[in-house]
Amino acid sequence: MAHINTTQYALLGMLSYMPMSGYDLKKFIDQSISFFWSENYGHIYPVLKKLEQEKFVTKRVEHNQGKPSKNIYSITQEGLSVLTDWLAAPVQKEIYRLEILLKLFFGYLTETGTMIEKVAVHKKTAEKTLRELLDIENHINTQHHDLPKNKPPYQLLCLNYGKHFYNMVIKWCDETLGILQAAKNNQQ
């Protein structure tokens, strides 16, 4: 393959669970992997079209009474094949761009109180996301996709990453707030 477009593998992977429309894909992604992956319609629809041209998916139209018709996409054998090739290929170096840390790095330019507020908001956001992870956990547990038996619980392994991550963030925020607050008290 000439180049790598990760979105296309994300969509193929989701379609390996079950045939879906672009709209369904967005919802499914938001309700399962949103804490580490996101897609938007402006990207999903063009990529689906491209996947269809490449014969990695097929489209059929589902007519529903009372609702708009849907374009349902199914993964093909070729699609499964490129997907599993990608799974076996090395992971690209992950590039993080954490705006909160960038601001904190330049924090000496501003009031300590400003940075305290940023970190406090960051902590609240992490706590909220952690709660949402539990919703996702429920969602995964109540869905019975007839996943192959004797396979590891991959979805739960991913979820576990999220739990570790957000708990770590909360812990770091607490530590950081302690240091910032102490510095602020000293300034007065």
Next chain:
Amino acid sequence: MAHINTTQYALLGMLSYMPMSGYDLKKFIDQSISFFWSENYGHIYPVLKKLEQEKFVTKRVEHNQGKPSKNIYSITQEGLSVLTDWLAAPVQKEIYRLEILLKLFFGYLTETGTMIEKVAVHKKTAEKTLRELLDIENHINTQHHDLPKNKPPYQLLCLNYGKHFYNMVIKWCDETLGILQAAKNNQQ
């Protein structure tokens, strides 16, 4: 400001430490915040030009014997002003795209051994980055920028995030490898 280009704030922030060339900026970024932020030349040079047009930085040419000349950029009062405005503004929602988790989420499509290898590599990468963080720590500690006294140690707070993060990743990898290995043994 009409739109947000985070790179321009990253560059302005770095220039608030000291005047630098585009080349210096890249090196400085790589040696201080690379574990949570990165920039490349193809982006740095055009953004510097834009910042100069907007009068957020000024350029002067430094002639060096035996070496090519450098364009040294300094932040202006206006530049400092937009930078501190940005510091006070809310942090954008951080969007994570973790390819390792995306692959793991579709791991049931492939051999357990394939996923074990991915996680093992991920662990090794995290261990390597953690070691690099200690180098950065040394670099920060040995640089004496005459940072304002009675300010919190912002650089160390950022670094501490990195330590927490990569230790968490290593822990999660260990847990995950345990589960995958057990599943693999059961399959045989």
Next chain:
DNA sequence: GCGCCCATGTAACTAGTTACATGATTCA
């Protein structure tokens, strides 16, 4: 009647990466 959800899609844009071109110096 209003707002929300369902459903698909495009256009315009911003952001960011990769590859390339240039040319000098230093070091092995």
Next chain:
DNA sequence: TGAATCATGTAACTAGTTACATGGGCGC
């Protein structure tokens, strides 16, 4: 002599976001 570092920059590209357009159904 060849590789690495210093130093700047552009062109072509890929990726991803935002805003907009359309239109029906449902619940309050």
